[in-house]
Amino acid sequence: MKRYIARRLMQGAVLLCMVATIVFFLGRLTGNPVDLMLPEDATAEDRAALTQTLGLDGSVGDQFVIFVGRALHGDLGTSIRMKQPAVDAFFDRLPNTLVLIPWALLLGMVMGIPLGVVAALNRGGMLDRAAGTVAVLGVAVPSFWLGVLLIFVFSVELGWLPSGRMGGPEHFILPVITLGTFLVAGFMRITRSAMLEVMESEFVKLARIKGLSEGVVIWKHCLRNALIPVLTLWGVFVSNLITGAIVTETVFAWPGIGRLTYEAVIYRDFPLLQAVIILKSILILAINLGVDILYAYVDPRIRLA
Amino acid sequence: MTETVLEVRDLHTHFFLRRGVIKAVDGVSFTLRRGEVLGLVGESGCGKSLTALSVMRLLPKGGAQTVKGEVLLDGENILERSPAEMREIRGRKISMVLQDPQTSLNPVFTIGDQLREAIQRRHKAPRAEIMAEAVTALRRVEIAAPEQRIAQYPHQMSGGMKQRVVGAIAISGQPKVLIADEPTTALDVTIQLQYLKLLKRLQAETGMAILFITHDFGVVGRMCDRVAVMYAGRIVECGPVRQIFEAPAHPYTRALIASVPKMTGPIGRLTTIEGQPPSLMNLPVGCRFASRCPQVEQRCLDAYPGSVRVGDEHTADCWKVTPG
Amino acid sequence: MAIADPPARASLWRLVWPARVPGGVRRTARVPWIPIVIISVIVAMAVFAPLLAPHSPIDQTLRDKLLPPVWMEGGSTKYILGTDAFGRDVLSRLIYGARVSLIVALLALVVGGGIGLGVGILAGYVGGAVDSILMRLVDAAFTFPAILFALLLAVTMGQGLGTLVTAISLLLWASFARVIRGEVLSLRQRDFVALAKVRGCSAARIMLTHILPNVLNTFMVLVTLNIGVVIIAEATLSFLGAGIPPPTPTWGLMISEGRGRLTDAWWVALIPGIAITLMVLSVNLFGDWLRDRLDPRLRQL
Numbered sequence: 029m030k031r032y033i034a035r036r037l038m039q040g041a042v043l044l045c046m047v048a049t050i051v052f053f054l055g056r057l058t059g060n061p062v063d064l065m066l067p068e069d070a071t072a073e074d075r076a077a078l079t080q081t082l083g084l085d086g087s088v089g090d091q092f093v094i095f096v097g098r099a100l101h102g103d104l105g106t107s108i109r110m111k112q113p114a115v116d117a118f119f120d121r122l123p124n125t126l127v128l129i130p131w132a133l134l135l136g137m138v139m140g141i142p143l144g145v146v147a148a149l150n151r152g153g154m155l156d157r158a159a160g161t162v163a164v165l166g167v168a169v170p171s172f173w174l175g176v177l178l179i180f181v182f183s184v185e186l187g188w189l190p191s192g193r194m195g196g197p198e199h200f201i202l203p204v205i206t207l208g209t210f211l212v213a214g215f216m217r218i219t220r221s222a223m224l225e226v227m228e229s230e231f232v233k234l235a236r237i238k239g240l241s242e243g244v245v246i247w248k249h250c251l252r253n254a255l256i257p258v259l260t261l262w263g264v265f266v267s268n269l270i271t272g273a274i275v276t277e278t279v280f281a282w283p284g285i286g287r288l289t290y291e292a293v294i295y296r297d298f299p300l301l302q303a304v305i306i307l308k309s310i311l312i313l314a315i316n317l318g319v320d321i322l323y324a325y326v327d328p329r330i331r332l333a
Numbered sequence: 334m335t336e337t338v339l340e341v342r343d344l345h346t347h348f349f350l351r352r353g354v355i356k357a358v359d360g361v362s363f364t365l366r367r368g369e370v371l372g373l374v375g376e377s378g379c380g381k382s383l384t385a386l387s388v389m390r391l392l393p394k395g396g397a398q399t400v401k402g403e404v405l406l407d408g409e410n411i412l413e414r415s416p417a418e419m420r421e422i423r424g425r426k427i428s429m430v431l432q433d434p435q436t437s438l439n440p441v442f443t444i445g446d447q448l449r450e451a452i453q454r455r456h457k458a459p460r461a462e463i464m465a466e467a468v469t470a471l472r473r474v475e476i477a478a479p480e481q482r483i484a485q486y487p488h489q490m491s492g493g494m495k496q497r498v499v500g501a502i503a504i505s506g507q508p509k510v511l512i513a514d515e516p517t518t519a520l521d522v523t524i525q526l527q528y529l530k531l532l533k534r535l536q537a538e539t540g541m542a543i544l545f546i547t548h549d550f551g552v553v554g555r556m557c558d559r560v561a562v563m564y565a566g567r568i569v570e571c572g573p574v575r576q577i578f579e580a581p582a583h584p585y586t587r588a589l590i591a592s593v594p595k596m597t598g599p600i601g602r603l604t605t606i607e608g609q610p611p612s613l614m615n616l617p618v619g620c621r622f623a624s625r626c627p628q629v630e631q632r633c634l635d636a637y638p639g640s641v642r643v644g645d646e647h648t649a650d651c652w653k654v655t656p657g
Numbered sequence: 658m659a660i661a662d663p664p665a666r667a668s669l670w671r672l673v674w675p676a677r678v679p680g681g682v683r684r685t686a687r688v689p690w691i692p693i694v695i696i697s698v699i700v701a702m703a704v705f706a707p708l709l710a711p712h713s714p715i716d717q718t719l720r721d722k723l724l725p726p727v728w729m730e731g732g733s734t735k736y737i738l739g740t741d742a743f744g745r746d747v748l749s750r751l752i753y754g755a756r757v758s759l760i761v762a763l764l765a766l767v768v769g770g771g772i773g774l775g776v777g778i779l780a781g782y783v784g785g786a787v788d789s790i791l792m793r794l795v796d797a798a799f800t801f802p803a804i805l806f807a808l809l810l811a812v813t814m815g816q817g818l819g820t821l822v823t824a825i826s827l828l829l830w831a832s833f834a835r836v837i838r839g840e841v842l843s844l845r846q847r848d849f850v851a852l853a854k855v856r857g858c859s860a861a862r863i864m865l866t867h868i869l870p871n872v873l874n875t876f877m878v879l880v881t882l883n884i885g886v887v888i889i890a891e892a893t894l895s896f897l898g899a900g901i902p903p904p905t906p907t908w909g910l911m912i913s914e915g916r917g918r919l920t921d922a923w924w925v926a927l928i929p930g931i932a933i934t935l936m937v938l939s940v941n942l943f944g945d946w947l948r949d950r951l952d953p954r955l956r957q958l
Contacts, residue, residue, distance in 0.1 A: 043797050054809055061813050151394075168938040170889050172896050172909075173930030176916045180927060184919045191919075228394070230436040236391055237431075238451045238502060239424030242416075252441050263800065271802040275893060279916065293808050294898045301812055305805045312800060328486040329440060 029324065029331060036320050040313040047309045051302055052095055056088050061298040065108070081108070082298060104306060105299030109291070114303030118285060122311075124194060125277070125284030128203060129269050135208035136265070140215025141258065145251060147216065148223035159216055166213020171272055175206040175279035192281035203280045207272050211265055218261055222254035229253075256327050262319040270308055337405075338542050339365040339388070339427070339510045344402035346380075346387040348395075353614045357383045359566035361402075365510060370536065370543045372553040372574070374589070375563035379610065381546045382432075384563070385512045388544075389429055390419050406510065424454050428508040432515045434496035438487040444471075444498055445483035451505040474501040475531060493524035497531065504535060511536075512544045517552065529556055550593045554578065559646070562586045565610045565621040572647030582641075582649035585622045620652070628653055689946045692939035699936050703755040711737075712746035714753040714906045719744045723922045741911070741925045742918060750906035751932055757907045758936070761821055762887040766880050769826030773833020774869075774876055780834065781841025782864050791834065798831035804893065811899030821900055825890050833879055840872050874951045881944035885937040892933050908933050 055061070062078050079085050083094060083105065098104070107114050147159035182202060183191035190199050226232065227250055235249045273286030281287070285304065292301035324330045346358035358380045365371050373381050386392050387399050390411065403410045406426055411419065431437045439447060448467040449460075458466075464483065471479035474497040487495055496516060503511060513532065517525040529552065536543055545556050553560050554574060561571040562585065570583040581587045591604045608625040611617055619634040620626070626633065630652065638652040702709060722744040725732040732739060738747040780791040807824030814820040844850065845868075853863050894900045895909025903910060908929040915926030 043800065046797055047801055051806075051809065054806060055813050064812065064815050164938065164941065165934075168885065168941060169934050170892050170896075170909075170930065170937075172893060173912055173926075173933065176912060176919070176926050177930065179916075180919045180923050184923070230431050230433055231439040233391060234431060234437050234499065234502065235439070235450075237389065237423055237429045239420045239422070239454050239506065240450060241420060244450075249439050249442075253439065256441075267800065267802045271804045274804070274808075275896065278897065289805070289808065290897055293812060296812050298812055301809055305809060308805060309801055312802075316800060327441060328443075329488045 032324060032330075033317075033321060036317050040317055044306075044309060044313055048096075048099065048306050051305050052092060053088070055298065055302055056084070056091065060084070061296060065296045065298070081106075099306075104303035107292075107297055107300040107303075109295045109297045109300070114300045115307070117288060117300060118304055118307045121283060121285045121288045124282065125273055125286060128200070128207065128273065128276075128282065128284060131200060131204040132207035132211060132269060132272075133265070135204055136211025136215050139208075140212040141219045141251075141255075143212070144216040144219025145223055145246065145254075147220045148227065149246065151224065159220070163213045163217045166209055166216075169209070171206055171210055172275035172279055174209060175202065175276055178202045178206060179279070192279070194282060203276050203282055206279065207269065207276045210268060210272060214261065214265060214268075215258065218258050219254055222257045223250055226250045226253045252326070256323070259319065259323045259326060262322075263316045266312055266315045266319070270312060335366045335368065337364045338367050338407060339544070340403075340405040341384070341388060342403040342405070344384065344387055344399065344404065346383055346392065346397060346399045348397050350396055355613045356566050356616055357397075357613055358387060358399075359613075359616070361563070361566070361568055363561050363568060363571060365542045365544055367509070367542055368536070368540045369558045370533075370545050370556050372557035372560035373544060373546045373563060373568075374548065374550065374553055374560055376548060376610070378613075379563045380566045380613075381548075381563055382514050385429065385514050385544065385546055388512065389423065389427065391423075424451060424503075424506040424508065426508055427510040427512070428503040428506060429512040429514065430496070430499055430503045430516045433519045434492050434499055435519065437499045438495055440487055443484055443486055444490070448483070448498070448502055448505065451502045455506050470501045470505050471498070473535070474498070475527075476501075493520050493528065496520060496528060500528075500531070500535070504539065504541070507539065508541060510542050510544065512546070514546045515548070518547075518549075525552075532556070550590060562589065565616065566613060567621065567650065569622065569651070570647075570649040572644065572649075576644055576647050580644075582643040582647070582654045583622075583651050584626045584628055584653075586649075588625075620650070689942050692942040695935055695939040696943060699755050699932075699939075700759065702752045703759045706752045706756050710746075710749035710752045711735075712749040714745065714749045715904045717743040717745060723918070723925075725922070726924050726928075738928055739922070739924045741915060742922070745906075747911075747925060747928055750911055751908070751929060753906045754908045754911060754929065755932070755936075757901055757905060758888055758891055758933075761818070761825065761891045761901075762884055764818070764822045765825035765829060765887050765891075766883060768822055769829030770833050770876065770880055770883070772826060773830040773879075774837055774872070776830065776834040777837025778841055778864050778868055778872065781838040782845055782860065782868055784845075788838075792838070795831045795834050798827075799835075803828035804890070807890075807894055808897065808899050811894070816899060816902040818901060821891065821894060824894065824899070825887055828890055829883060829887070832883070833876070836875060836879060837872050840875050841868055844868055844871050878944070878948045878951050881940065881947050884940040884944065888933065888937055888940070 061082065062075055062084065066074055066078060076085075083091060085091075086094075102115060104114050106112065107117050110117055143159050143162070147156045150156045179191045179202065182189045189201055191202075193199065227246075232245060232249055235245045240249075270286075273284060274289050275286070276282065277284045277286035278290045285308065289301070289304050289308075291297070292304055341364075342362050344358055344361040345356070348355035348357055361380070361384050363371065363373075373384065375381050383392075383397070388404050388411075390399075392398065399412060402412070404412050406422065411422055411427075414422065438444070445464060445467050448470060449463050452463050452466050452470070467483055468479045471482055476482055476494060476497055482490070482494075487498075490498070496519075500516075516532070517528050520528060532543065533556065535541075543556075545553075547553060547556075557574050559572060560574050560577050561568045562577070562583065563569070564585050570577065570581065570586045572582075577586060578590065581590055585606075588604065588606045592606065606625055611621055611624060617623060617634070619632075619636055620629075620638055623629050623633040632652050638650050640648045640650050641654045641656050643649050643654055643656070718740070721736065721740050722742055724736050724740045724744075726739040726747075727734055727737045729739075736746050736748070738751065740746055741750070776791050776795075780788040803824070806827050807821075810820050810824045810827075814823075850863060850867055853867050858867075891900060891907070892909035892912070895907040896913045898913070900909055901907050903914075911929040912926050915922065915924075915929075918925055
């Protein structure tokens, strides 16, 4: 198990270096952010000054050496707009996103997994059809529009819930639904197909031969096995959550790292965006590692391998 | 005569598909007595396994249904029991060993856990006591170092060992009837023999009756007291093993036995049975073996032959057989 | 005991929500007519936009700003779906928006899908170190949200069609590569490939003339299944200010512009969302049907 974790850590480190390198070169080789940041009538001195501030002077090779050196010291550049180190800006906002994501994940699992099981048990029946409709809609509705729709219905028309910003529990409801809907559909779809497959297996037959009650057969024997494929998709879901947080936080004016990303884009804050992408990558890797360990815990075939 | 523990009367289990009705089990009757091993033999697809699953009332999803017949376990028709009552019966009165040990155990629970569930069905006791019982159960099926094995997961065991565990689980409720559905087919030849001996020993100790499903006549000779030969959803011949081997009455049985190489005596010619069994969706009105039978006559095609008593406890469904 | 099998009634969503066990008897799904009609209407809107749009999608008529749709009080038949804060006709912008949506989808699928196709064939056929390296890249692409890279491109390259297509291609190629590679791995074992080798065909020739035609079915299925993904990605990037720059109308941009005006002009933000949802729903249902027809083994996609 320790060796497994060590191996995953190594893989994560390699991936991270890859991402940082790709981000670096993508940023340098695809165009010049300086052109986009300055007004068209900017002087040559202005351009040179900004180029230097962004660390875009010198050859790309030299820049890369400096970039790596600074990155190793935890310095990923300074935000132009906020005039503060990008890393600090990120960590100031991170907690606000981290309080949102678990709720969305919880919503996705608490709704999605049982619905998937129920749909599988009612294969072809009314409940299955209803669940199928939710699953199909869940991937077709763009989440930013869903957020806008929710605001329109629950804030503007009904006046029940606040339309944005952080605050008490009522502020969480709409963002969590916006962020979690995709997950509900995803969890449901995978749980259902995994359950259908597991329910046909021989060990389920043996469990019935033992005379176990249907409840134990379904919720213990089947679900525990069906959760393995569900867990493998956690990594994908985490990616989705990080992406989803960008639009959700934008729609609900939620001061997290998603909104920070959006701000970096619209203000063309290149150093900030570069830092945010690298830091989010670390975050995603960390969560993926956690999922892998959890996965090993659920599946003894991996834990004991 | 010893008491009958399981009697199946005129069992019909059909698959209802959009393409039509598959009559996989179509009028099966047999009896199983206390302490005996009845072999159920036939080629694959003849309805052996489905007969077993019908008796257990664990038909596969997707249109399979028992439409007619009785399954009398200790004299009561279990086809009329509610699903809840049926759960009480399963594991405690009637149990089953499945074909493939690789997939019969749940990969995410320990052997001990899976055994415990079965033992707890019989009686409630503190966890430690149940675990001690589980160790005993494993020892009974000749698993070495059961104390260690109990904490292991299925993937840490060999196929033969897993099948022993499945056996331990199946008999832990002290059932009167054990259905063994080709329990050794998936095992190595050397392990097969050990497993058969184990089953024999367990049967001698507990006095349970075993319905032994196989396609292997060699195994039948080793294991069974009586044998029922199944063809296209029906039992075509049934009788004591010795009689069936020495004087098979039904042409199908004769052909089956002729296709098994003999271990003793001169090496004769092995024969194969020409042709295919009839489509279970479109069964002939007459004898189902007629299309492949070397002795076929007009009456074989016109009507299904009744069951003819050939000898003591020996019956065959064939027009050409003379009652003995 | 009732007869267990229900009568065959293939409904539309049954296509994405198979009622059967994996590997079980497959029901043949009915042709999804409603999605096909919706797709046709939207494609027609895109192609004939200049003929269909009643107004210019860009010209501002400030005295007509924020007029409600025709069915609401104060609405008129002049602006069937109302106008936005600059007095632009929502219907006309919606029609032109379909154009952007479909052009981006088409280009991104050709570029991103094409790269994925190439990578998949190469990795699957050549194998060895090439395969390992390419597949590690694919894994990395799956772990990291491509949308982040897309946003970075928008900042370095500037907004525009090229940026958008590059960005969305980044999102697509990996999933194409993974599926195609799997397909190629099994094709490689087949006799006709061995035969071609025996005849002395070069690896490049085998990949082009023997492998490629055999994965085109799968490729087409992947393309259809990913149209929805691309449309949502385009709309999302537009919404985040990284799509085609204003004033060109795109559905995502319309929602972004309208969301501040929910209290007095909800139609500006909500109507384009309905268009996106209908379009994505339709192409997904159609794609699932196509997959069942052409390549049912891809069901788990």
